[in-house]
Amino acid sequence: xxxGTLFISGGRSDDLGSTAYLFFPEDGSWDRLPDMPYHKERxxxxxxxxxxxxxxxxxxxxxxxxxxxxxEATYIYNMDTGVWRPGSFENIL
Numbered sequence: 001x002x003x004g005t006l007f008i009s010g011g012r013s014d015d016l017g018s019t020a021y022l023f024f025p026e027d028g029s030w031d032r033l034p035d036m037p038y039h040k041e042r043x044x045x046x047x048x049x050x051x052x053x054x055x056x057x058x059x060x061x062x063x064x065x066x067x068x069x070x071x072e073a074t075y076i077y078n079m080d081t082g083v084w085r086p087g088s089f090e091n092i093l
Contacts, residue, residue, distance in 0.1 A: 001047070001061050001079055003091055004027075009033075010040035017041060020077065036065060036075050037084055043068035 002024070003005075009020040017039030019072035022031045045065045064087060066072075076087040 007045055007047070007063050008056070009036060009045060010043055010068070012041050033077065034082060034084060037045075038071050038073060038075070040065055040071060040073075040075075041069040 001022075004025045006023040007020070008023065008027070011019070012019055018035040018037070020033040020036060022033060023029075024031070042066055044067055045063055048064060049060075060078060063077045063079065064074060064076040065077070066087075069086050074087040075084050079082050
């Protein structure tokens with residue numbers, strides 16, 4: 001993930017609530033990522049090194065989407081594999 005790249009996920013619309021995108025400011029382009037497993041609204045996201053995610057067995061960068069209005073579930077997206085997996089606060093610290 002290049003510096004300045006923006007990760008955006010979820011939203012208030014039923015059509016957009018599980019979507020995820022990357023925005024690349026250097027050329028103004030967007031990439032659609034696989035949808036999150038469940039609709040999320042008013043959640044927070046953060047980037048962590050995948051190797052720091054306990055028991056993940058993965059390398060690279062994970063993006064953690066946690067909390068929210070409809071669901072407090074945590075989902076973790078691995079940038080290398082392009083796959084979402086369930087997570088919890090216990091396995092990201």
